[in-house]
Amino acid sequence: MTIKMIAVDMDGTFLNSQQDYDREKFNELYQEMKRQGVRFVIASGNQYYQLKSFFPGIEDELSFVAENGAFVVSEGKEVFTGEINHNVIHEVLTILADFDQGHTILCGKNSAYIAENEPASFVDHGKKYYHRLKKVPSLLDVQDDTLFKFALSFPVEQVTDVLKQLHAALGDKVIPVSSGHGDVDLIIPGIHKAHGLMKLQELWGVKNHEIAAFGDSGNDLEMLKHAGYSYVMSNGHPTVKVAAKEIILSNDENGVLIKIEELIGK
Structure with a gap:
């Protein structure tokens, strides 16, 4: 298994019910992801300015598929912006x-x-x-x-x-x-989280089977179907669970970080 990109939804997935995450554990795993050349991508329906506030100090190293794919920013640089006339x-x-x-x-x-x-x-x-x-x-x-x-x-x-x-x-x-x-x-029709991931894949030369994606809601479906390794939280919506390769521990049980640790062999 070679993973080159890990994409996570935020609410109900990466974030717990208190709208936070185990920052110490994540930092340890993030350093290992960097060492292995694994890209960490935040893929959310939320606004870019809100999303980057969760990662102080490293926000300009990360990539964001924000607004459900309508605004993609990587390492502080705009990659894609959708528009509705x-x-x-x-x-x-x-x-x-x-x-x-x-x-x-x-x-x-x-x-x-x-x-x-x-x-x-x-x-x-x-x-x-x-x-x-x-x-x-x-x-x-x-x-x-x-x-x-x-x-x-x-x-x-x-x-x-x-x-x-x-x-x-x-x-x-x-x-x-x-x-x-x-x-x-x-x-926008055709502009979703998977489309945002594709824009980043073009930049980095990452194949679909080298992506692990995590989600819980209807706006994660395209991303989960697109990724070679797809994980839905046990608290996820029933219609989304059927789209994933595996159902993992909930967002309140550190499900994402435990699975990332397993994926990168830490």
Whole structure:
């Protein structure tokens, strides 16, 4: 087994329920990954500026497939940026206005945006995942940014039905994917975590069978199917578990780090 790239989702996978990880253990494994020439990639639906805050001191050595693949940054340099054109943005916002239980954040390269009339509880929820979050009078007014994702939030019990309704309403303008905890992302067709990994593979000459990927939610499916070695957390969604080669310990049991230790033979 030769692993040259390890790609990890964050929420529900690499991070525990306290939104943290065993930093001492990770640092020890990271030094060994560096020694072996194994690339460590963070692949998440979250914002780049939020993701890099979890890795102080080494963030410019790492690679990030952020925003579900719409923004890929490696060693501090931009590798790929997706874009949804403004006409589609307006069409989608008009459709979303009919989903009265939903809340929306519009995600761009420079910042994420939230309407001023959103409740404070949703603004606070958004700030956890979007360290750059600007309030605007209306999402229709956002102009001076490259926009590439919608992040929606619904009551958890509605998500399954909402996903079906969104698929029907949106056609192929954008693709709805579940990212756990009542969150749904609308992503550019064909631009997902696996696409982001492919961009990095081109840079590094890494083959699919040399990748180990870890995830737990619907937005990890393409990445798990793409990687030669795929692992889903025991706390993962049932529909995602069937896509992986192996189900491992949960995010609260250090599942990812224990498996990485095994993979790199430390």
